[in-house]
Amino acid sequence: MTNGDYTPLLLSLKVAAISTSIVFVAGVFFAYLFAKKQFFGKSIIESFFMLPLVLPPTVVGFGLLVLFGKKGWIGSWLIEWFDFQVVFTWIGAVIASIVVSFPLMYQSAVAAFESLDKKFENVARTMGASEWRVFWTVAFPLAWPGLLAGLVLSFARGLGEFGATLMLAGYIPGKTDTIPMAIYFAVESGQMEKATFWVIIIVALGFSTIMWLNWWSKRNMRRFSNDVKRR
Template sequence: MASADYTPLILSLKVAAISTTIVFIIGIFFAHLIARKQFFGKSIIESFFLLPLVLPPTVVGFGLLLLFGKNGWLGKWLLDWFDVQVVFSWIGAVIASIVVSFPLMYQSAAAAFANVDVRLEKAARTMGASNWRVFWTIAFPLAWPGLLAGLVLSFARGLGEFGATLMLAGYIPGKTDTIPMAIYFAVESGHMEKATFWVIIIVALGFSTITWLNWWSKRNMRRFANEKGR
């Protein structure tokens, strides 16, 4: 295939990398903020965070279209103040990937922080450590295996996002044609060889990602068991 034909791969990696970075930051923030706290409405907030997991991607995309469209309050604001159009742009693909992959990051981060021994954090605070220092020196390192799992899964989910992206970003060759888009429209136009090529690429990427995560998790568990046995 010609070099220009690799645009879907480059765009998919770009969208997945940007969305995963954003999801990693906001997922950690919200998970650490409410993981151990009990308050009225917590279950409602967490249900809202996890909602994209159970909704059809087209429903998520429709909601984003209403929000970020030219007449949507966020879309209109971005267009008027920053001249940024979300619909039919790669930015729309990034936003769609953020929304659908955020639940995976939040779940992993919340579970990871919930397993951190609170006594270690309290001991650090009694010795004068600030909340910021406690987070970076205790909570974050101890929660890192779970955070990394969420990071990898979010990247894989963002890489394979299709439904919400189609609704919000559409299909514009060279602009919004991620790998899932390229596969769908290649099949629609009868270009089965092209579709097969991209299927192999995305399956290889997904398989490699999950295989690495499983290998790393088992390696980390063995190391933890060895350290515990000493």
């Protein structure tokens, strides 16, 4: 069909994969840090984290342009020191994806860590395990189902990001045209066949990701409850 041009698919997968990896590490880090502690200003920082979830994409995109544009605070610094421009590159799409999917990862991770029974961690500590080891051998494995849910949601959200990406990465066919952008411009220009093709692809991707998550968490829950019974 669409003259065999699969760049939007590859680009979307690349952008979503990279942004999800970064979001996962950052989300788990902040969630683990914040879930255990109460401190002044915590709710302010948390509200700030969640903001991209409720803001219109154009506002997020504009904010990112102000930060990462050639004259922006971070953007001008990056150009000066690394001669590296974020705007109108696929890295811009990655940044937009990170910002919009971070709230999902953070929220899932906080929920996962908060539901942990502190007893297990404390037991490990009494046995002399370092905080690092407590995290890797106790907290992380126990929170994994919740973390995975966040991971998958972030991936799906990153895959579908459009508004902020269009502003930060621009629409450059062959370079920054992710699937949602290919769909938007195909619809606007009346190329319904092309639009339908990409709609099917992205629906299939999103659907199978969520199906897999459901299947995986059910299987996991069963195994977990079996474990408990055996004890």
